[in-house]
Amino acid sequence: MNSNQDHANIIVVSDLVKKFKDLVAVDHISFEVKKGEIFAFLGPNGAGKSTTIEMLTTLLQPSSGNMTLNGSDPTRNKDAVRKSFGIVFQDPSVDEDMTAFENMQFHAILYKVPKDVSDHRIKELLEFVELWDRRSDLVKTFSGGMKRRLEVARGLLHHPKILFLDEPTLGLDPQTRNHIWSYVKDISKKENMTVFFTTHYMEEAEKIAERIAIIDRGKIVAIGTVKELKDQTKTDSLEDAFLNLTGRKIRDEEASGMDHLRTMRRMWTRRH
Amino acid sequence: MSTIYILWLRQVKKYFRSRSRIIGSLGQPLLFLLAFGFGLGSVFQRAGEGNYIQFLGPGIIMMSVLFTAVFSGVDLIWDRQFGFLKETMVAPVSRLEIMLGKTLGGATVAGLQGTIVFVLTLFVGFRPENLLLLPVAAVFVFLIALLFTSLGIAIASTLHDMQGFQLIMNFLVMPIFFLSGALFPLQGLPRFMEVITRIDPLTYGIDGLRGALINGSEFGITTDLLVISILTAILLGIGSYLFERIEA
Numbered sequence: 001m002n003s004n005q006d007h008a009n010i011i012v013v014s015d016l017v018k019k020f021k022d023l024v025a026v027d028h029i030s031f032e033v034k035k036g037e038i039f040a041f042l043g044p045n046g047a048g049k050s051t052t053i054e055m056l057t058t059l060l061q062p063s064s065g066n067m068t069l070n071g072s073d074p075t076r077n078k079d080a081v082r083k084s085f086g087i088v089f090q091d092p093s094v095d096e097d098m099t100a101f102e103n104m105q106f107h108a109i110l111y112k113v114p115k116d117v118s119d120h121r122i123k124e125l126l127e128f129v130e131l132w133d134r135r136s137d138l139v140k141t142f143s144g145g146m147k148r149r150l151e152v153a154r155g156l157l158h159h160p161k162i163l164f165l166d167e168p169t170l171g172l173d174p175q176t177r178n179h180i181w182s183y184v185k186d187i188s189k190k191e192n193m194t195v196f197f198t199t200h201y202m203e204e205a206e207k208i209a210e211r212i213a214i215i216d217r218g219k220i221v222a223i224g225t226v227k228e229l230k231d232q233t234k235t236d237s238l239e240d241a242f243l244n245l246t247g248r249k250i251r252d253e254e255a256s257g258m259d260h261l262r263t264m265r266r267m268w269t270r271r272h
Numbered sequence: 273m274s275t276i277y278i279l280w281l282r283q284v285k286k287y288f289r290s291r292s293r294i295i296g297s298l299g300q301p302l303l304f305l306l307a308f309g310f311g312l313g314s315v316f317q318r319a320g321e322g323n324y325i326q327f328l329g330p331g332i333i334m335m336s337v338l339f340t341a342v343f344s345g346v347d348l349i350w351d352r353q354f355g356f357l358k359e360t361m362v363a364p365v366s367r368l369e370i371m372l373g374k375t376l377g378g379a380t381v382a383g384l385q386g387t388i389v390f391v392l393t394l395f396v397g398f399r400p401e402n403l404l405l406l407p408v409a410a411v412f413v414f415l416i417a418l419l420f421t422s423l424g425i426a427i428a429s430t431l432h433d434m435q436g437f438q439l440i441m442n443f444l445v446m447p448i449f450f451l452s453g454a455l456f457p458l459q460g461l462p463r464f465m466e467v468i469t470r471i472d473p474l475t476y477g478i479d480g481l482r483g484a485l486i487n488g489s490e491f492g493i494t495t496d497l498l499v500i501s502i503l504t505a506i507l508l509g510i511g512s513y514l515f516e517r518i519e520a
Contacts, residue, residue: 057362060519082364093355097286109278110363154359 010035010194016065018051025051027218040209041198044250048218049198053166070161086155087164092147096140100131100150111158125153145176165197181208206238216246275365279373287381301336301389305396329398330481331454337386341417342445344378345424371515378421386413400485409484416477419504422511429514448474458490473503
C-alpha cells in the first residue's frame with residue numbers, strides 16, 4: 001500500500017474525458033488535490049469547470065478516465081463518495097418554500113446525521129453564517145447573499161472532507177463575496193477540510209486558492225501556485241500569466257448569456 | 273425510510289403552506305359541478321338516468337385527484353430547474369427512495385385534494401349511499417393518486433423544462449379526463465368510444481369510486497381494483513426506471 005500518497009492526495013484525476021455528442025467538454029485532464037488544500041479551477045465560461053465538478057460529485061458519468069475521491073471511485077462507489085463531500089452548486093439549490101432551518105434539517109436527514117448531533121451542528125453553522133436569527137423564515141424572503149450563505153452552511157452540515165464550490169460568488173456584491181470566503185477559509189482550517197472551487201474571477205483565485213489549475217477549452221493548460229504560474233510564464237501578474245497561457249483574456253465583462261440570466265435572476269429574487 | 277419520510281413531508285408541508293393554491297384549485301371542480309351538474313341535470317334525468325349530481329360527483333372528485341397528482345409529479349421539473357433536485361441527487365441515498373418519497377408525497381396531496389372536493393360535492397347535493405364503503409372509496413382515490421403521480425414523475429424525468437407542459441395537458445391529461453366516463457355513462461357508447469374509455473385508466477378509478485359511493489359500478493369493484501392496482505404497479509416501475517436515469 002502506498003498509503004503516504006493516498007493520504008496526501010484526497011482527489012486524484014487522470015485522463016478524464018467527457019464528450020457530449022461532438023463536443024469534448026473535458027479533454028484528458030489530470031490533476032491532484034492535497035488533503036486540506038484550497039484548490040481552484042480558473043477558466044472562462046464553458047471551459048469545462050462545472051462538467052468536471054459534476055463528474056467528481058457523481059452527477060455525470062465520464063466518457064473515459066479515472067477519478068478517486070477520498071479513496072473511492074465516484075463512478076462505482078457513489079454513496080461512499082457522496083458522504084465525503086459537500087457542495088454549493090452554481091445555481092441556487094435551496095428550497096425557497098421551506099425555512100432555513102427546514103432546509104438544514106432536510107439535509108441532515110438525507111445524510112443520516114443523528115438528530116442530537118444535527119440540532120447542535122445546525123445551530124452552530126447557522127450562527128456561523130449569521131442566519132440563526134432568520135432560521136424560521138422562508139428562504140424566498142432571503143437575499144442572494146443570504147441564500148448562498150445558507151448553502152455553504154448546508155454543505156458543511158455533515159462534516160464533509162471536501163467542499164466543492166462551483167462559482168460560489170457569481171452575481172454577488174464584493175462585500176458578500178468576502179464574507180463567504182472568510183467563512184469557508186475559517187472552517188477549512190478548523191476542520192482540515194479540502195476546498196475545491198471554480199471561478200472566472202482572477203483576483204478570487206489569486207487571493208483564496210493555494211494552488212490553481214488554469215483550464216481552457218476542456219484542457220488544463222497549467223497548474224501550480226500563483227508564484228509558480230507567474231514564474232513559468234515569466235509574467236508578474238496572474239492575469240498576464242493567464243493571457244500568456246491561453247492566448248486570450250478571461251473577459252469577465254463578456255459573461256455568457258447564461259451567466260447574465262443567472263445574475264438577473266439573483267437580482268430579481270434578492271428582495272420581495 | 274427516513275429519506276422517504278422527509279421527502280413525503282416536504283410535499284405535504286408545501287401543500288398546506290400554499291393556501292391560495294388549494295383554494296384556486298377548487299374553482300375548476302366547483303365550476304364543473306355547477307355547469308354540468310345543474311346544466312345537464314334535467315336532460316340526464318329526462319333520459320331516465322337518474323340524478324346527475326350523484327353520477328357526476330365521483331367523476332369530479334377523480335378529476336381533481338388526476339390533475340393534482342399529475343402536477344405533483346411534474347413538479348419535479350420545477351425542482352430540476354430551480355436546482356433543488358441536485359441537492360437530493362448528490363446525497364448518499366438511493367434514487368428509488370427519492371422517487372418513492374416524492375410519489376407518496378404527491379399522492380397524499382392529491383388524495384387530500386380529492387377529499388376536499390368530496391366535501392364540496394356534499395354542498396351541491398351529492399349524497400353517498402353507503403357510508404360503510406367510504407374506506408373503499410379512499411382506497412380508489414389513493415390508488416389513482418399514486419398512479420398519476422407516478423405518471424407525472426415518469427414524464428417529468430424525460431423533460432428538461434416546462435415547455436412540454438402544454439402538450440402534456442392537451443394531449444394527455446385532458447383526454448384522460450374527458451374520455452373516462454367522468455361525465456357520461458359507459459353504456460350505449462359508439463364502438464370506438466367504448467374501446468377508448470376502456471383503455472383509459474381513470475375510467476376504472478371512477479367506476480370503482482361510483483361502486484363505493486353510489487353503488488353504480490359498471491365493471492364491478494373487484495375488477496376495477498385489480499386493473500388499477502396492476503396499472504399503478506407498472507407505472508411506479510416505469511417512473512422509478514426513468515427517474516433512475518436522470519442526469520441532473
